[in-house]
Every structure is written in C-alpha cells, then in structure tokens.
Amino acid sequence: MNIINAKLQRLMALSAAALVLSACSDGPAPAPDLDEESIAALTEDAEVFEGFFTAYRDPESGSVHLLINEDQLSEEFIYTAQTANGVVEAGQFTGAYVGNSVLTAERYYNRIEFVAQNTSFYFDPDNALSRAADANISNAILAVAEIVAEDEETGDILVNIDGLLLSESLQQVSDSDNPVTGGLDGDKSKVLAIRSYPDNTDFEVEYVYSGGEPSWSEDITDSRAISIRMLHSFVAMPDNDFTPRFADSRVGTFDTQVTDLTSTSSTPYRDLVHRWNLVKQDPSAELSDPVEPIVWWIENTTPVEWRELIMSAGLEWNKAFEKAGFSNAVEIKIQPDDADWDAGDIRYNVLRWTSSPTPPFGGYGPSFVNPRTGQIIGADIMLEASFLNRRRIISRWLAEGMNSPEDLSKQLDHLAGHTCSLGNHMQSANLSAFAFADFAAAEGMTAAEMTEQIVHDSMHYLILHEMGHTLGMNHNMKATQYLSPEESFDLEVVNEKGLAASVMDYPSVNFAPRGSEQTRFYAVTPGPYDAWFIKFSYSPELNDPAAMAAHLAKSTADDLIFGNDADDMRAPGWGIDPRVNIYDMSNDAVKYSELRMGLVRDVLDNMSPADVENGQSYDDLVVAIEAMMGEWRSAGNVTSRYVGGVYVDRALRGQEGATQPYEPVAEARQREAMALLAKYHFAPDAMEMNPEVIAHAQRMRRGFNNFGAPEDPKLHGAILAGQSGLLDHLLHPAVLQRLVDTTLYGNTFTVDEMMDELNSAIFSEDKSGNINTTRQNLQVEYVNRLVEIAKNEEGAFPTQAVSMAVLQLHELKEHFAKNRSVNRSTKAHSINLVSLIERGLHA
Numbered sequence: 001m002n003i004i005n006a007k008l009q010r011l012m013a014l015s016a017a018a019l020v021l022s023a024c025s026d027g028p029a030p031a032p033d034l035d036e037e038s039i040a041a042l043t044e045d046a047e048v049f050e051g052f053f054t055a056y057r058d059p060e061s062g063s064v065h066l067l068i069n070e071d072q073l074s075e076e077f078i079y080t081a082q083t084a085n086g087v088v089e090a091g092q093f094t095g096a097y098v099g100n101s102v103l104t105a106e107r108y109y110n111r112i113e114f115v116a117q118n119t120s121f122y123f124d125p126d127n128a129l130s131r132a133a134d135a136n137i138s139n140a141i142l143a144v145a146e147i148v149a150e151d152e153e154t155g156d157i158l159v160n161i162d163g164l165l166l167s168e169s170l171q172q173v174s175d176s177d178n179p180v181t182g183g184l185d186g187d188k189s190k191v192l193a194i195r196s197y198p199d200n201t202d203f204e205v206e207y208v209y210s211g212g213e214p215s216w217s218e219d220i221t222d223s224r225a226i227s228i229r230m231l232h233s234f235v236a237m238p239d240n241d242f243t244p245r246f247a248d249s250r251v252g253t254f255d256t257q258v259t260d261l262t263s264t265s266s267t268p269y270r271d272l273v274h275r276w277n278l279v280k281q282d283p284s285a286e287l288s289d290p291v292e293p294i295v296w297w298i299e300n301t302t303p304v305e306w307r308e309l310i311m312s313a314g315l316e317w318n319k320a321f322e323k324a325g326f327s328n329a330v331e332i333k334i335q336p337d338d339a340d341w342d343a344g345d346i347r348y349n350v351l352r353w354t355s356s357p358t359p360p361f362g363g364y365g366p367s368f369v370n371p372r373t374g375q376i377i378g379a380d381i382m383l384e385a386s387f388l389n390r391r392r393i394i395s396r397w398l399a400e401g402m403n404s405p406e407d408l409s410k411q412l413d414h415l416a417g418h419t420c421s422l423g424n425h426m427q428s429a430n431l432s433a434f435a436f437a438d439f440a441a442a443e444g445m446t447a448a449e450m451t452e453q454i455v456h457d458s459m460h461y462l463i464l465h466e467m468g469h470t471l472g473m474n475h476n477m478k479a480t481q482y483l484s485p486e487e488s489f490d491l492e493v494v495n496e497k498g499l500a501a502s503v504m505d506y507p508s509v510n511f512a513p514r515g516s517e518q519t520r521f522y523a524v525t526p527g528p529y530d531a532w533f534i535k536f537s538y539s540p541e542l543n544d545p546a547a548m549a550a551h552l553a554k555s556t557a558d559d560l561i562f563g564n565d566a567d568d569m570r571a572p573g574w575g576i577d578p579r580v581n582i583y584d585m586s587n588d589a590v591k592y593s594e595l596r597m598g599l600v601r602d603v604l605d606n607m608s609p610a611d612v613e614n615g616q617s618y619d620d621l622v623v624a625i626e627a628m629m630g631e632w633r634s635a636g637n638v639t640s641r642y643v644g645g646v647y648v649d650r651a652l653r654g655q656e657g658a659t660q661p662y663e664p665v666a667e668a669r670q671r672e673a674m675a676l677l678a679k680y681h682f683a684p685d686a687m688e689m690n691p692e693v694i695a696h697a698q699r700m701r702r703g704f705n706n707f708g709a710p711e712d713p714k715l716h717g718a719i720l721a722g723q724s725g726l727l728d729h730l731l732h733p734a735v736l737q738r739l740v741d742t743t744l745y746g747n748t749f750t751v752d753e754m755m756d757e758l759n760s761a762i763f764s765e766d767k768s769g770n771i772n773t774t775r776q777n778l779q780v781e782y783v784n785r786l787v788e789i790a791k792n793e794e795g796a797f798p799t800q801a802v803s804m805a806v807l808q809l810h811e812l813k814e815h816f817a818k819n820r821s822v823n824r825s826t827k828a829h830s831i832n833l834v835s836l837i838e839r840g841l842h843a
Helices: 003-023 041-042 127-130 164-165 303-314 317-324 405-416 422-441 447-470 491-497 529-536 547-555 588-605 619-640 667-680 693-694 715-730 735-743 751-766 773-791 801-816 824-842
Strands: 048-051 053-057 063-068 078-086 097-108 109-114 140-148 159-162 182-184 190-197 201-211 226-236 294-298 330-334 348-352 368-370 377-383 644-650 662-664
Touching: 041 063, 041 140, 048 190, 078 368, 097 368, 109 159, 109 667, 140 164, 164 190, 164 201, 201 317, 294 303, 303 317, 303 330, 303 447, 317 330, 317 447, 317 529, 377 447, 377 773, 422 447, 422 588, 422 619, 529 547, 588 619, 588 667, 619 667, 619 715, 619 824, 662 735, 667 751, 715 773, 735 751, 735 801, 751 801, 773 801, 773 824, 801 824
Parallel strands: 294 330, 294 348, 348 377
Antiparallel strands: 048 053, 053 063, 063 159, 078 097, 078 226, 097 109, 109 140, 140 159, 182 201, 190 201, 201 226, 368 377, 644 662
C-alpha cells in the first residue's frame, strides 16, 4: 500500500467517525481534524494535471482528487458532457453532447456540493421582485464530495471525486428505460484520462453496464459488458463583453429559453440565441475580419480525397457572413497526423469522420454554450462515411415487408434525443439518384458523370447543413418551397438563385425527369434565408433595436420563409402546414411528386436482371427496387400532407406582406393531392413491376443472417406498409378533426368529401370485377380502419368522421354481399369484407 492510500484510509476513518457523531446529534457532522495531513503531503506522489481546476491521480489506484481554490468556491462554471464512444443500441453515440449546464462548487461544513444552477428565469434587477428571485425555484445538488485536506493559508480544498465521476451523478449516461444496458457496474468503470488546460478540465470515464437483456447486435461485442466512454468537461465561465441576442419566432435559431418573471407581457421571453462571439477587428469598417474567427479542423481520419471538397464546402459559409459584415469569419484547417491533441479536445472544433456498423446519423452538428448568455463555446461536426455507400444502412423493406426512412428517424430520435438525421435521408436519396442515373438518366450526362456530381453535391450539402447547426441554425423545413418545379430544372435559374432558400432543409434529391435539364442535385451554397439568418445572429449593426426590427420585417419575403421541426409533417398527424416538410422540393410539391413518380415508373419499366454484371450478386438490383419503393412512399407522404393542411404565417400584426396566421389549403389543391394518391398509391397497379425483376430480387447470402424468417421478396407487405402509412395520416384523428374545424374559417373540402374520395380511390376501379391481391390487402386494411373509427372506443375521432365511417361500412357491406360474376379469390375476399364489417359493427 503506498503512502497516499494509507493517509486516505486514516482520513476516511475520521470521516466515518464524524458521520457516527452526526447520527446522534441534530446538526451536521463536525469537520474532522484535517490539519495533520496537508494537501502537499497527500498529493506528493500523484500525477498532477494543472489547469482551470488542478486534478491529481494516484499512480497505483487511479483514485482522482480535485483541488478547488478559495476563489472557485461558489463561482459559476460551465459543465458539458460528450460521448467519446458509444453503442447506438445503448442510446449513446460518438460525438453526442449530452449535458450543458452551469455548476457551482459549494462548501457545506466538511463537504463540497456540486450544484446545478437554474438558468431558466430572469429578474430585472431594477424591479423590487428581484429580491424574491429564489422563491420556488430549485437548484439541484448533483453530487457531494468529502473534503480530505485543506490549506488554511490559501483556502485551497482537496476533495476525492471518484464517486462524482464513476457514478451518473453529473450526467445520466444510460437511459433507465433501455433494456440493453442494464445497471452500472462500478467495479469495472474507471477514469481513463484527465486533461487540464487554462480554461477547461476534462475527465474521460469508461462506464461499464451489465445485467441487461441479451443483444445480438453486431456492434455489441458481449451484451454482458457494454462500455460507454463519456467526456466530462468543467469549463471556465467566459469573461468577455459578449452581448446576448434574443430569439424571434420568425427566425430558426437554437436558443436557451429564459422567462422574465418581472415582466407583465403575455410573452415574457428572453430566449438567448446560440451564437459565436464574433467581434470585428475594425468596428468602423463595413467589412472586417473578426478578432477571433470560427476555426474548424478536418480530422486526420478523413479520407485524403475528400478533404479539399470538405474545405471548399465549409468555406462557402463566408459568403453568408459577409452579409453580416465579417470577412473570413470561418477558417478550416487540417489536423496534422502528428498533432498532440485529439478530436475529443473541446478546445478544438473538429469535422470528424466515422464509419459505424449501425450509423445513428450521416451527419450531426452539436455544440455547447454558456447558458447564461447563449455564447457558443465549442462544437464538433460528426460525419458518417456511410451516407455515400451503396449499401443500404436502413432496414430492408423488401425482405421485411415494411420500414421506411421515417421509421428510422423516429427510432434514432428515441435513442438519442432529437438529432439531425439528414445524412440517413441523403443516403437513401442518393441510392435513388444512383438508380435514376442507371435506369432513367436525363439526356446530356452519362451515368458516371451523374454519379460524380451526386457525390459532389451531396457532400457539399451535408457539410453546409451540419455546419449551419453549429452556427446556431435549426432546421428550416420550408426552405425547399422556393423555386417552381420548372425553375428547379432550369440551369440558369439555379445558378443565379440557388436550389433552395436554405441548406437547413431535408430536400428531395433534385433529379431531372426525362426531357428536362439536369441542374444541381442539392444546393451547394447557403441560400438567401441563410444569409438573412447569419445577419440576424451576428451583425453588430443589429444591436440597434430599430435596425433589428427593420431586418425582421423582411421575414415575409418568399425567399425567407421558415418553419422548423416543431411544425413539420414528417409523421402522421404531426404539424399542420404541408410546406413544412421533408423529402419535398419546389413551391408545387404535389406536381413535383408527380414528376418523381414518372422517374420511378421509368426505373421500374427499364430495370432488368440483365443489368447485373456476370459474376455479381443481385444486391444492386434489390437496392434499386427498395430505393424506388422509398421514393414512392416519400412522394405519397409529401402529397398526403396537403389534405386537411393549414398554411401557417408567423408574421406579426401589421407587418408588410403578412397573411392571416392560419389559412386552410385551397380545396382545389386538396382534391389534386387526393387524385394523385388515387393514381399512384391506391390504384390496382400501384408499384407494379416486372415479375422477372421480382424473381431476381435476391440478396447475397451471408452466414446465417436469413435465420428466423424466409428470405423471399415480400412485395405485398412492402406495398401495404406504404399505403398504410398514407392511411395513418389521412385517417388520423387530428387530420379528420382539422378537416371539420377548418370549415369554420375557410376550408370547403369537408371530411365527408375527403373520405368519399378515399373510398373511391380504394374501391371504384375494381368494385365490379376481379380484385388483385395487393388491392385486397388495401381494402381489408381500409375496412378495418373504418371499423376502428366507427367504434371510436377512445373518443378520439370527430362525430362527422364516425358517421361517415358507419355509412361507408353499410354501403360496402351492401355492395359486397351481392352475388357477382368474379373469380373465387375475389368472391372469398368479398365474403371476408362483409364478415369483417358485420363483426365490427356489432362487436
């Protein structure tokens, strides 16, 4: 046993004695006599990490102590946590920022309490109410560490922080509801590394979990011992003249919500915009370099052939910053191979590349801030090489008969909070683009030339998008409502105006239909909204309230439209404004979807097993089929959102260009959307393809990966899953209720008209003849949903929809009960429908 452990054992005995005394008294335990052992004596053999906080580590046991100076007591500092390495199934992945708060170290007799401060409220110091600022607002004591030594002269205190670091006191690492991880194994967990610098002290900890449910995931070596590495950082509170800027509902900022409890306004908000501290070297100059630019490092794990492209994409943001008065605001450098720092060092903003077995994202741009001001302190951009792969990362639709990009996004959001899943979307979209290039390429470009441009444009877009997040931008899912469909395929227009108003959307890959000119597949430079946003967040001129008001008054311009994830329509029943959506393009998304369905039809008609090279498996054929199914589903989802939709305008009263806040989608547009769905998604020939192609849709066998389920193509299940997704939205209680509610303020497309059109789309074309197998599936699905609405067991559906469901069920029963001259399959189907209706109505 070394000397430091012997001394600590004696101190622990003293602490235990003090705890016994406290149990017999009404007050706190008296402080043990610490004068016998000085801080110097206790730490003389330890490794020393000097910096913002000074830390000591016992070279034999690994025990960690923290030195707290007298002037650090009760002084606020920033705490942030980042996942250094994780397991997606366990809910953590590399690069995720999972904690951002203000802490203080408070002394209470013989212990130090680490207290998280509540930063959600503001009190005007000139208001008498500020004297009651602490009333009914609770801070959180996250952890307690015993004082083991104290210097009476300097006031320095030494505490053991093993318990602080090796527990989940500072940050919950594993979701308690996650069945995979089980419980924290303290015996196996350990502090891996300590790094301390003038403005931050970092602790890298490996948490080991055991006792969870068995997992067969490839990225889990053994589910009995799952490791997650977490980086805990204590960061000095910035001491500068940073001026907070406050959020506005017309601009898509990330912000820290703060409520002014001394305000009498109905909107007492002082939400702090997240932005970097950019200051002009020459404040009087119209355009000036910043005192400190935003510096990014391309991690040395990045493939060499990508580095120039990544750098050129990132530097495009300087065009937007020039509108805010800054030149060279963004710098990009390459991490040397012999760098003495790694990407986890929070002093460096790093563009990081990984290639994960189960990628949680294609790109992800997290940052951490000063919660008191909104100043961004640091950021990383996590990028997955998988987004350029032709190997499908998402679940297999054809093999499993279900799943979609939207399903994956929801799974990932559940695992890791609301993160950016653009890269996953782009991986899926690029697979479609590669298939279009192979089977439906527009004139003037070879498939190889198209593939090269797809890679270029998608890399540019991904970098621009994720870097935009780190500049304080959240998503703008309205930005693709910018050009008309015709303009999207006009090279002169695209070169002049760009392809989208912002790079912060999830766009459809802009592949030209036959007869049109191929322009950009994705936007490759920030759009007009992006420049307007950067000026809002960073221009020193807008510190003047009048100048800011004038700037915000422009929000009604067509190229400055904004709507974020809080409003979007990606899942059934979400949002209300169909323009705030993903996988769409142009200001006529319904027409654009019809153009896309023409491309899908081209691919399916031209696809052949002969396209597979001799000696190759049929995997590329399977991927192309699944990509087309994804395009079919996406086009249907985008189109369906116009039914029962309401356009939202967040302009202020009296603002030039403002419309009414809520405007129902015109009846003609809703009927147009229903007609498109009837033609391409509910028709008897929906997603019809060459039987020879289906018979060759075989994946390469790999070990026992097909174990547990037959491997044959499940086209019926895949088609029904797409159609069911549309019914999920069209018959969602919120959509049906909105069709009823909006008749009170302008909607003329009623719920009974919508349900009648839907009924017609599903039954009319073959109502009096033979019904094929895919239509039989769809009709059974629809009848079951009508029964659910008619029974209305939870009272979720509006009365008008319930009445229509009952009426349609009676009409369908009457029709299918009649004897008809049809084949036995259709006769059996008809009897089944009647039986389902009778049981449903009389249950």
